[in-house]
Every structure is written in structure tokens, then in C-alpha cells.
Amino acid sequence: MTAAAEGAPALRPAQSRRTSLLQSESAQGFALISPTFLYALVLLVVPILVVIAHSFWTQNYLTIDRTFTLENYRIALTEPIYRDLLMRSLRISLLVSFFTVVLAYPIAFYISFHGGRHKGLWLFLITIPFWTSYLLRVMSWKVILGYNGVLNSGLLGLGIIDEPSTALLYNTSAVVITLTHAWAAFAILPIFVSLEKIDRTLIEAATDLGDGPLRRFMRVTLPLSVPGIVSAILIVMIPTVGDFVTPRLVGGKDGVMIANAIQAQFGKGANWPLGAALSVTTMAIVTMMAAATVLIIRSAARLAR
Amino acid sequence: MSGLRKILSNWLPAYAFLYIVFLYLPVIFLPIFSVNTSASPKFPLSGFTLKWYEELPHTPALLDAAWNSLMVGVSAAILSTVLGICAARAITRYRFPGRRTINGLLMAPLVLPEIIVAVSMLLVMLQLGLSLSLVTVVLGHVLVCIPYSLSVLTSGFEGFDRSLEEASADLGESAFGTFRRVTLPMVAPAIISSLLVSFTISLDEFIMAFFLTGTESTLPVYIWGQLRFASKLPGVLALGTLLLVGSFVLLTLAEILRRRAARRTQNTGGVFA
Amino acid sequence: MPERSKSERPMIEIAHVTRSYGAFKALDDASLTIREGEFFSLLGPSGCGKTTLLRMIAGFDNPTSGSIAVDGQEMLGIPANRRPTNMVFQSYAIFPHLNVEQNVGYGLKRLRLDATEEKRRVEEALAQVSLTGLGKRGATELSGGQRQRVALARALVMRPKVLLLDEPLSALDKKLREQMQVELRRLQQAVGITFILVTHDQYEALAMSDRIAVMFGGKIAQVASPKEIYQRPVNRQVADFLGGMNFVKAEIVEENGASMTVDTLGFGRVKTDKPAAFVRNGKAATLGIRPERLRVLWDDAKDKHEVAGTVVDRHYFGEITHLIVDIPGLEKPLSVTETNNFGADDIPVGAPIRLAYDPDALVAMAD
Secondary structure, X not given: OOEOOOOOOOOOOOOOOOOOHHHHHHHHHHHHHHHHHHXXXXXHHHHHHHHHHHXXXXXXXXXXXXXXXXXXXXXXXXXXXXXXXXXXXXXXXXXXXXXXXXXXHHHHHHHHHHOHHHHHHHHHHHHHHHHOOHHHHHHHHHHHHOOOOHHHHHHHHOOOOOOOOOOOOOOHHHHHHHHHHHOHHHHHHHHHHHHHOOOHHHHHHHHHOOOOHHHHHHHHHHHHOHHHHHHHXXXXXXXXXXXXXXXXXXXXXXXXOHHHHHHHHHOOOOOHHHHHHHHHHHHHHHHXXXXXXXXXXXXXXXXXX | OHHHHXXXXXXXXXXHHHHHHHHHHHHHHHHHHHXXXXXXXOOOOOOEOOHHHHHHHHOHHHHHHHHHXXXXXXXXXXXXXXXXXHHHHHHHHOOOXXXXXXXHHHHHHHOOOHHHHHHHHHHHHHHOOOOOOHHHHHHHHHHHHHHHHHHHHHHHHHOOXXXXXXXXXXXXXXXXXXXXXXXXXXXXXXXXXXXXXXXXXXXXXXXXXXXXXXXXXXXXXXXHHHOOOHHHHHHHHHHHHHHHHHHHHHHHHHHHHHHHXXXXXXXXXXXXX | OOOOOOOOOEEEEEEEEEEEEOOEEEEEXXXXXXXXXXXXXXXXXXXXXXXXXXXXXXXXXXXXXXXXXXXXXXXXXXXXXXXXXXXXXXXXXXXXXXXXXXXXXXXXXHHOOOHHHHHHHHHHHHHHOOOOOOOOOEHHHOOHHHHHHHHHHHHHOOOOOEEEEEXXXXXXXXXXXXXXXXXXXXXXXXXXXXXXXXEOOHXXXXXXXOEEEEEEOOEEEEEEOHHHHHHOOOEHHHHXXXXXXXXXXXXXXXXXXXXXXXEEOOOEEEEEEOOOXXXXXXXXXXXXXXXXXXXXXXOOOOOOOEEEEEEEEEEEOOOEEEEEEEOOXXXXXXXXXXXXXXXXXXOOOOOEEEEEEOHHHOXXXXX
């Protein structure tokens, strides 16, 4: 009675099928993504390669001389004005990412651990200011920090100061404050996401094993949220270095950044190759700085355990 | 231990409140000074007026800029959403080599200094001899919007159970019918949300527009031009207030739709998740 | 399961179906015939190829080679939406944007029935799965059991030739699962459609099916009725998968067509049926006996067939007790399942014990 298999129906000629579904699946996936991919390729990758190429060329009035030279990089790295601008931009973006992340962490923590049912509402509340016109937000800070501004007139009215302070506007700190505000949402959200991903029983386990609130935060929550901190830093530090609106509006002489110089080379200065070299240099250095920061944070997290 | 917990639980809400104040501080002054009679924004306020708003419709340059922004925003939103749908569908549905790399490339504009993306595109446009116009602005905006569209759409598509489409096919529906009756209704909120988010981004985007536009300006470019004149400030604040309200309405709508989509696909996660 | 008069007409013919992913074969030369009106189960551990086979019948996957026919019609090249099969998905795949009625009526829309006929069929399907009155309920407001019923109604309303069920009960809790087993079986008998159930739960397969195919590593190991599969497994793997089995080493004395005689150390000389899949490998063979087919002999009770040993361990399970009995000559102690009616739970560890057995319960099998 028992049979390993029923008598099989007569074998029909085996049809040759596509050899592997995997192959056809990758082909379909690739075909579907190709329009978007090509768009990014043509309008992002190619332009960046063109910029890199330009950075090795020179410009004679309106014609581009395509002989290879490192002259632009020599200027970008050794001319005091560009060197100083670059150093200042790096310092500002380092400060901005530091303050943004340090200020953002507690709020992300609060929403994730104490937000309860209103987490979505909190996040929405936080993203709204970020969606308002960037130019106007910067402008608004100018209004707040200015000589006749909100802060000064407020402090004067309260009798805390006798005459308006000039220390608030047109300097590096004005730039740092404005940018810290501008990038807040970009820091809060990745940190929040990484905190949300932490399995709450891990924290209960740490408590069960005798850790108090501070210790379990240092030993469990903080190390596990490092990926969020890292992406927050990357997402804030690199773009910040290329801002030219904030320095122009609230930075004054002391707040000018490298992006203003890049803008000048593509605008009035009309020296594309030098502008290109400045762009490439800025990108390369800020990427290295971000990578170094990430490495430091990761190894610090490893040591803290 | 309980003392520390007490400090923590009291300290955090207070901090959260102060942080929200810090976030909203600059936003709040826009509407306040836009209805102030004095042309220079300072306290105490000098009186209530709507004249700055009344002047807005009588500024032809502003109306042109608004119309341009609308055109650019709608085109950029549609283009980036269509490109986003292709990419998000490919990423969530298929496995193929280079999937992560391509995803990284598409998200790159989010972490690149915008000025560098802008000048790169500018160089290429000029090299190709293309004249700068609103079309080039749209091209740039699409690039900036794709990461946002992709995030919204990926989070909308991700929880989508593939067996729903299989169930539809199993019940006799054709591929197109399945798309129309199952896939589209399920992901429609994510698509609309992507349209709204990219439109809002395009509406507010300045740097790309500044570099890539020809003679026509978009609203932010127009505002940038006005910022040089102190006397024009209240008008700009009034315009900014209107933009703020507009953005707020669009984004609230986008968020409601995204949540509805997330509930459908049993998935949570926003623009950044 | 009571035998019913059933059509012998083949409904599904699977011939030499292989499905490979590169070097890996999810399904390896599987052949199988499923009859009209049969409740058929594909049983096996995860990764054995049972779901792959089911999805090929539905049209969601294609064989690398081989053929699949439904009701005499070759299915290869016919897309899933044109096949006379319908499926109940493991996740149920209830359309979340539609209510119960719209879910059930989803496939009918394609048939362009008139509105009253469509409504009547939806109502009828809902009644079949005892969901009458819940038509307007939203898909997200349903319990697990209700979702399962909607999925069932949605497939049945199409009046398929074959209903495919992919682990339909695995998401339900134990009590509901047992209730649904009975209901599914009753439903199948009422509608008379061929049901193919994929499951990894041997009790589910035994309780519900007319016949079962047991699968391992992409191959079909045995196809038979539940009783046959349980009592006469073709090899150790099948025996093990369907519940506890004591294995006893044996030596072949004589082979005679469909039967053979073997010698064992514990049970002496035994004459037994020879399984069709049995491949002789020298003189070695394996005999198996289920733990419940060994019976404790109390006091002076005698039996024609008995073995004696010592209790080495005891596990209490409420209505039954599991005894581990060491028999001199056997390399492994025997597992014995005894009801607690007579005090099996009081037998002390270390006590001498005698066990009776029916020689018919000793079955020969391939390794």
C-alpha cells in the first residue's frame, strides 16, 4: 500500500524555463530603478566629475585652458584668505554639529522615552519650523539678534542692559546659533529613530542587574544610540560647511565662510577652476573631518562599555 | 536613585519646553512684525496694521515670482514623485546587485553641501550651452527633492505585503487591475504625501534656484533680492507669514496622509525613518 | 477519518517537478496525483518544499522542469489570475482598504455578474464561514479568526476547482486552531472542492486529511492516508516527524515478496510487511514501534508477546505518563506511553516492568 510517490502522469517534454528567477528579478528591479538612477547619474555624478575636472584646469577670461595643473589647489590651500575661510568654516561646522547634537539628544530622548501616545505630535511640532522658508528663518534671527533687535530691545526694556549689545550679531556666534537652529530637526530625527529601535527590555535588564538611571543610560541607551548620533553628525556637519546664506546675512565680516568664496568664484570673480578647486577641497576636508569625528565617537562608545 | 529619577523626570519636560521655544522663536516673529506699523522690527510694537499684506498683490515682481515658484514647485513635485515611485518600488520589491549603492546615491543630495551640488550643475549647464531658466531650476529641485520623496514612498511601500498583490492575481485580477485596485489605493496616501513634501521643499529652496535660474526668479530668489532693502522688510515678513501658513497646511495634510498610509500597511516611520 | 465514496478522477497531476535556485533544489523531481474532492495535505518541516509546490500550483512560481496539470489542463504558462485555483494565504492577505464584503467580492467584480447575483454569492460565502452580518466591518477591525474566515470566503466565493491553503491555522492560538480544524474539514465536505493544505503540524495533517504527502528536503517521502502514514512510515525520517517512535535494530532472515522475517534482540523473530521504498542494504534493517503500542503488564497478567526491563525515568503529562524502560539487549531504552487510569504515574523509577506488544505494531522501515 505504501508508496514513495504516486504513479506519475506521463512525463511531458520538460519546458525550458528561465534559468533563474533571481536573474530576472534583478533585471526587473534594475529596469525599474534605472530612470531615477540615470537622473542622479547625469545631474549629480557627472556634474561632480566635471567640477573635479575643472579644478585641474585654468581659465583665461572666458576660455578654459585644459592643461593639467595643481595651481588651483595651491591657491586654495596656501592663500591665507582661502585657508582662513576654510579653517573657519570647518570650525563653525564642527561647533554647529556639536551643539546641534548635544542639544537635540535630550529632546529626542524625551520624545522617545516619555512621549507616550503623542510621539507623532511631538515630531510634527519639531519639524514644522524646519519647513518654513530657510531665508526667512535666518532673517528672523537677524531681527532677533540685531542692534535694534528683539533680544536687545527686550533686555533694555527689562533693564538688564543699559545700551544695546553689538556682540550678538555679525560674528561667528550668530552664525553658529542660526545654523544650530536650522539643523535641529536633522539631528533630532535620526537620534530619535535610533532610540526608538532600542528594545526596552534591555533597559529593564540593566535595571534588573543593578544599574541606576544614569548608569543604564551610559551603559545601554547611549551606546545603542550611537548610530543615530553618527548619522546626525554626518547629516549636519557636511552640508553646514557649504552654507552661504547664513554667513552673508548674520555673519558680518567675521562670519564669512568658504561657501561665500565659492559663490564669488562662480559669480562676480568668474574663476570657475578656482571655485571648483575650492569646492573639491572643502568637500574632501569636511568629509575627512566627519569621518574622523565618527571614528572618535565610535571608539569612545566602545571604551565606555 | 529615586532622587535622580525625580530630577530627570522634572528636568526633561522643562528642557523640552525650552527647546520648542527656541525652535519656534524665529518663526513666531514673522507674523508678529508683519502686522506692526513700524518698518523696523523692534519692541515695543508700534501698532497693528495689515498694510504690508495689502501691498503684496500690487507688486508685479512678487506675483511673477509666486507664479514661477508655483510652476517650478508643481513640476518638481511631479517629477521627483514619479522618479521616487520607480526607485522606491524597485528598492522595496526587488533584490538586485547595487541596490544599496544606488539608494545611497539617490539619498546623497541630503548630505552634500547644496552649494556644491548647485555649482556642479551650473558648470555642466553652462558647458552644454543650455541657457539658465526655470527648467534648469526644476532639474535642480528634483535632485534635492528625490531623497525626501524616496523616504516617504519607501516607508509607504515597505509594509506593503506582497501577498496582497498575489491574492489579487489569485482571485483573477490582471496585472494592471491589481495595480489599480490594490497597489494604487494602498500607496496613494504616500504618493500624495511625497507630492506635498517635494512641492514644499521646492517652494522654499533658495540655493539651487539662486544659481540655476536665468532672469526669472522664484519666491526665495525674490525675497533674497528684497532683503538688501531695510524698508522692504515688513513686506517680506508678510509674504513669509503667508508662505509659513501655506507650508503648514500642506505639511499637515502630508502628515495626515502618511499616517493613514502607515496605518494601512501597519508601518510607522516618517521622512527620516 | 471515515472513508467516503470519492471520485478517483485525478484533479491535480504533478509530474517530475523540479525547482532549482542555482545549485539549491527547493523541489527535486516531485510527482504526485491529487484526486477530485480530496482533502490533501503537504506535510513537512520548514524548507522542505511544500510551500514552493503549493505556490507553483497557484501560479506564483514556475517549475524549472516538469509539469503541473489541473483537471487535465496543463498549467505551465498560464498566469495565476487565469488558473482555476484559489488560495488562502498564510498572512491571509486581507485587503486593508476594503471592508469584509468588498474583500469577499473582490474576485467576482471581474466576472461582471449583475449586482443582485454578486451580492447573493457574497452573502452565501459569508454564511459558509459563519460571518453573516459582518459584511460592512472594516478589514482592520477583525480578529485573527475572523480574518482567516474572510480569506476563506474570498477564495470559496470564486468556486475554484482546487482550494489552496498555505499554513492557514498557524497564526491562531491553540484552542481556535483546533476549532478551525473541525470547521475546515466540515466545510470541505460540504462544498466538495479539492483542498490542498500546507502545514508543518503533523496533528493538523492527521486530523484533517484524506491523504498526506510527507516531504523532506524537496522530495516527497511518502503519500498515504493519515493512518497508513502514522502506522506504516516508510523511513525513520517520516516516522520521527509524525511523533515518537522506538527504533529497534534488526537482521533480515528471509525476504518474501511483500513481507519479510527479521531477528531482533529485544523482540525476537518478527514477520512484517516490507515497505515499497525499502532498499536492502546487507542484512541490516530497522523496526519501529510507537510508544502507545507498548502496554504495561500489571501484576501477573500474561501476554503472548512481551518484553521485560527496568523503568529508568518517568515523565508525568496529566492524562498520560511517559515511561523510559531499559530492555536488556536493546541499545536504546524504549519510550512507553501509558494512560494514568491504572496508576502508571505511580510506577517507581528502578522498578522491574513487563511490556506487552502486538507484533503487527512492529513495522520495518528504511533508514
